[in-house]
Amino acid sequence: xxxxxxxxxxxxxxxxxxxGAKTAERYxxxxxxxxxxxxxxxxxxxxxxxxxxxxxxxGNLSSGKICSICENHNRNQNVICVVSYPKDIVAIENMxxxxxxxxxxxxxxxxxxxxxxxxxxINALLKxxxxxxxxxxxxxxxTIEGExxxxxxxxxxxGHVKVSKLAHGIPVGxxxxxxxxxxxxxxxxGRSSNEK
Numbered sequence: 001x002x003x004x005x006x007x008x009x010x011x012x013x014x015x016x017x018x019x020g021a022k023t024a025e026r027y028x029x030x031x032x033x034x035x036x037x038x039x040x041x042x043x044x045x046x047x048x049x050x051x052x053x054x055x056x057x058x059g060n061l062s063s064g065k066i067c068s069i070c071e072n073h074n075r076n077q078n079v080i081c082v083v084s085y086p087k088d089i090v091a092i093e094n095m096x097x098x099x100x101x102x103x104x105x106x107x108x109x110x111x112x113x114x115x116x117x118x119x120x121x122i123n124a125l126l127k128x129x130x131x132x133x134x135x136x137x138x139x140x141x142x143t144i145e146g147e148x149x150x151x152x153x154x155x156x157x158x159g160h161v162k163v164s165k166l167a168h169g170i171p172v173g174x175x176x177x178x179x180x181x182x183x184x185x186x187x188x189x190g191r192s193s194n195e196k
Contacts, residue, residue, distance in 0.1 A: 006028055006032065009028045009031065010024045010025050010028045011024075013027050013028060051063060053065070054104075054106070055067035055070055055104075057070040057124075057128070058070050058101060058102050058103050058104055058124075058128075059086075059103060059104035059105070059106055059121040059124065060086050060089055060102060060104050061086045069089070069101055069102060070101060074099075075099055075100060075101055076099050076100045076101070076134075077100075077101055078100075078132050078133050078134040078135075079099075079100030079101070079133075079134055079135045079137065080100060080101055080102065080103050080125070080128060080129075080133065080135070080136050080137070081098065081100055081101070081102050081103070081136075081137040081139050082102075082103045082105065082125065082136060082137065082138050082139060082140065082153065083102060083103070083104055083105070083139050083140070084104075084105055084106075084107065084108050084140055084141060084146065084149075085104065085105075085106065085107075085177075086104055087177045088104075088139065088177055089102050089104070090177065091177045091181075091184060092139060092184060094181045094184075095181045095184050095185045096181070097185055100135075100137070103121070103124070103125045103128065104121060105120045105121050105122065105125075105140075105149065106120060106121050107119065107120050108120075108140065108141070108143075108145035108146055108148070108149045109145060109148045109149045109152055110145045110148075117152055120149075122153070122156070125153075126156070129157070129160060129161050133161050134161075134162065135161065135162045135163070135164060136153075136157055136161050136162070136163050136164070137163075137164050137165075137166070138150045138153055138154070138163060138164065138165045138166070139166050140165075150165055166184075
């Protein structure tokens with residue numbers, strides 16, 4: 001019914017989560033109505049994604065080998081906050097009170113989906129921990145997978161470094177990137193730990 005180019009755009013947009021056929025069609029027509037400059041900006045943004053890589057130190061998204069947080073020597077390099085995904089870093093940074101660094105697992109243990117510990121960015125975390133490391137904060141979603149991963153990491157790090165978990169305030173089954181900055185700040189303040 002539509003020209004092939006438009007059909008292809010609609011089909012591509014349907015691959016986005018939560019976007020069905022009607023929404024994809026509406027998005028496609030919106031893009032079609034944009035002027036050439038706006039469309040060029042979108043195309044340039046999409047092409048720029050190919051330059052994004054994972055930080056060699058923490059696993060965060062970066063435009064270079066090392067992300068801006070790991071490069072920032074004003075941050076406390078001896079406090080490491082472990083998160084599931086890069087988007088969780090944005091949620092924590094919005095608190096504007098955490099001054100340590102991060103480590104991104106890029107997933108959570110989920111045996112039903114075949115995601116095992118060796119598939120996550122855990123070995124790189126272990127290599128980062130040394131005698132100067134003061135604390136590892138486990139800021140993982142309070143889901144079954146998040147709790148399983150936290151328990152695994154707690155046992156792995158026990159006796160090597162102080163490990164703490166966020167306090168309650170994040171609802172069970174919730175996601176960090178949906179929590180507001182104030183809730184996250186309170187969860188950080190009230191975090192519990194097992195001593196080294």
